[in-house]
Amino acid sequence: xxxxxxxxxxxxxxxxxxxxxxxxxxxxxxxxxxxxxxxxxxxxxxxxxxxxxxxxxxxxxxxxxxxxxxxxxxxxxxxxxxxxxxxxxxxxxxxxxxxxxxxxxxxxxxxxxxxxxxxxxxxxxxxxxxxxxxxxxxxxxxxxxxxxxxxxxxxxx
Numbered sequence: 001x002x003x004x005x006x007x008x009x010x011x012x013x014x015x016x017x018x019x020x021x022x023x024x025x026x027x028x029x030x031x032x033x034x035x036x037x038x039x040x041x042x043x044x045x046x047x048x049x050x051x052x053x054x055x056x057x058x059x060x061x062x063x064x065x066x067x068x069x070x071x072x073x074x075x076x077x078x079x080x081x082x083x084x085x086x087x088x089x090x091x092x093x094x095x096x097x098x099x100x101x102x103x104x105x106x107x108x109x110x111x112x113x114x115x116x117x118x119x120x121x122x123x124x125x126x127x128x129x130x131x132x133x134x135x136x137x138x139x140x141x142x143x144x145x146x147x148x149x150x151x152x153x154x155x156x157x
Contacts, residue, residue, distance in 0.1 A: 027052055032048075035049075035135065041153060047094060049096065057095055081100065108141070116130075
């Protein structure tokens with residue numbers, strides 16, 4: 001699959017998500033590589049990550065029920081959340097309610113690292129994503145080897 005096709009699939013799936021969730025009037029935002037893509041960075045998202053509260057994760061799960069995947073959610077030593085997974089237009093979508101990250105200081109809530117969410121327009125849809133400084137804080141918080149490239153992409157403070 002070439003880059004244009006991948007972005008086309010991501011774009012189509014983003015529109016589908018927006019149509020399914022916009023009328024719910026609850027907090028949710030796109031995080032991860034797709035949020036970087038929506039913010040104009042030259043990245044190639046492989047999936048779409050949706051961050052929300054634990055309570056709202058239940059509401060999103062109902063709204064996205066037709067796309068829900070059955071899977072086993074094994075315990076993770078790095079992340080924990082009210083987690084669900086979907087397949088929409090061939091793209092994996094993951095919902096993380098109340099996402100927590102295990103750090104050297106213990107478990108911390110991702111929401112505490114998002115101070116300035118921004119709205120971006122894409123394909124006539126409005127999406128909320130973390131602002132640039134928040135993006136950098138999030139990737140530093142995740143502290144995974146694969147995130148070093150993203151931190152470099154985001155630039156110095």
